Structure formats: structure tokens, C-alpha cells
Amino acid sequence: QSVLTQPPSVSGAPGQRITISCTGSSSNIGAGYDVHWYQQLPGTAPRLLIYGNTNRPSGVPDRFSGSNSGTSASLAITGLQAEDEADYCCQSYDTSLNVVVFGGGTKLTVL
Amino acid sequence: QLQLQESGPGLVKPSETLSLTCTISGGSISSGDYYWGWIRQPPGKGLEWIGTIHYSGSTYYNPSLKSRITISGDTSKNQFSLKVSSVTAADTAVYSCARHESLVAQFDPWGQGTLVTVSS
Numbered sequence: 001q002s003v004l005t006q007p008p009s010v011s012g013a014p015g016q017r018i019t020i021s022c023t024g025s026s027s028n029i030g031a032g033y034d035v036h037w038y039q040q041l042p043g044t045a046p047r048l049l050i051y052g053n054t055n056r057p058s059g060v061p062d063r064f065s066g067s068n069s070g071t072s073a074s075l076a077i078t079g080l081q082a083e084d085e086a087d088y089c090c091q092s093y094d095t096s097l098n099v100v101v102f103g104g105g106t107k108l109t110v111l
Numbered sequence: 112q113l114q115l116q117e118s119g120p121g122l123v124k125p126s127e128t129l130s131l132t133c134t135i136s137g138g139s140i141s142s143g144d145y146y147w148g149w150i151r152q153p154p155g156k157g158l159e160w161i162g163t164i165h166y167s168g169s170t171y172y173n174p175s176l177k178s179r180i181t182i183s184g185d186t187s188k189n190q191f192s193l194k195v196s197s198v199t200a201a202d203t204a205v206y207s208c209a210r211h212e213s214l215v216a217q218f219d220p221w222g223q224g225t226l227v228t229v230s231s
Contacts, residue, residue, distance in 0.1 A: 036217035051217040100160035
């Protein structure tokens with residue numbers, strides 16, 4: 001059971017907008033710790049998509065955006081493309097457990 | 112460009128010690144105020160942080176694994192290593208190394224990861 005909760009799967013048609021939620025608690029996201037997002041294609045290392053809640057590393061398209069509110073964070077992908085089909089995972093820090101925490105991951109299917 | 116590469120046995124017997132090394136290229140383990148971490152992902156499951164070493168040598172471990180984990184650094188070889196003792200099948204996972212700027216910061220870049228299977 002992951003400390004950060006993500007939906008197991010989401011889907012959308014090409015061109016659509018989807019969001020992936022990452023729900024935490026008052027000891028991690030709610031305590032103000034940054035949320036980071038990764039994209040993971042099968043058999044490859046995680047790729048950093050969003051850091052510090054809303055920031056995109058160079059090379060990441062602006063179709064990807066992050067936000068957070070209270071004890072939750074969200075990753076939004078607009079203009080969905082077939083190449084976006086992958087697993088997406090959130091990361092934060094939990095101050096009561098003193099651990100780096102990850103979400104369980106969400107599989108995005110592009111219909 | 113900073114790159115990390117994991118290496119070590121792909122098969123470990125139950126009750127033995129798993130040993131992996133992360134070799135850093137394009138940068139130095141001892142330059143800058145960086146942290147170097149280990150993360151694993153069991154088949155079909157999510158990512159789990161194992162632990163981190165700071166360039167100063169300070170270590171930070173996941174409490175759930177702390178009794179079995181040792182992370183160390185070797186500045187002469189520009190490497191850092193992970194040892195997990197008394198392994199069981201539950202330790203079967205893809206093990207990855209990565210750099211971060213603090214315990215609360217993002218991991219970037221990552222190594223490609225290496226699958227370690229615990230089986231007799």
C-alpha cells in the first residue's frame with residue numbers, strides 16, 4: 001500500500017486532456033513537501049516530467065503540467081498523443097515516516 | 112552529461128547479501144552538494160526508495176529496510192554501492208540509482224536499472 005495514492009489506470013483519446021491524481025496526507029503533500037512526477041516507458045528508467053509541483057525540465061513539452069492543492073497533486077496532459085502511453089508516478093517526502101514516498105503508479109492508455 | 116550505471120549479480124540466493132554498484136560518469140560523486148540514492152521496483156509494483164548517501168558520507172535509509180541496508184561511497188572509483196542482507200523473494204526487483212539535490216527533491220538523472228532476482 002503506497003503512501004501516495006494514484007488511480008491504477010486512466011485513458012483518453014488522442015487530442016484529449018487527462019489528469020492523474022496523487023493523494024497524500026498532512027504529513028507529506030499537505031505539509032508542503034514538493035511533488036515530482038515521472039514518466040516510465042516499459043523497460044526504461046523513469047523520466048522526470050515535473051519537479052517542484054509545477055516545473056518542467058528542459059525538453060519536456062508544455063502539454064505536461066503539474067498542480068497541487070491541500071493534500072493532493074495532479075498531473076495534466078493536454079493534446080494526448082500515442083507516445084504518451086506509459087506509466088506515471090508521483091513522488092514526495094513524508095515527515096512522519098521520514099521517507100521518500102512514491103505513488104503506486106498510473107498506467108495511461110491512449111485509445 | 113551526467114550518467115549513472117548500475118552493475119552487479121542478477122541472481123542472488125535467499126538469505127544471502129545482494130550487492131550492487133552505481134558508477135557515475137560525466138560528473139563526480141564528491142562535487143557539489145548532491146545526494147545519491149537507490150530506488151527499487153518489484154515486478155508489477157510501484158517504486159520504493161531504499162536509501163541515499165550524501166557526498167559528505169551521511170546516509171539516510173528507509174526505516175522499513177534499515178536493518179538490512181548499507182549504502183557506501185567510493186570517491187576514488189566515483190561509485191556508490193548498495194548492500195541488502197538476508198534477502199528473500201520479496202527483494203526481487205529492478206534496482207536503480209539516481210541523483211537528487213536533497214531528500215525532498217526529485218531524482219534526476221536515473222540509471223537504466225538492473226533486475227535482481229532472489230531465487231535458489
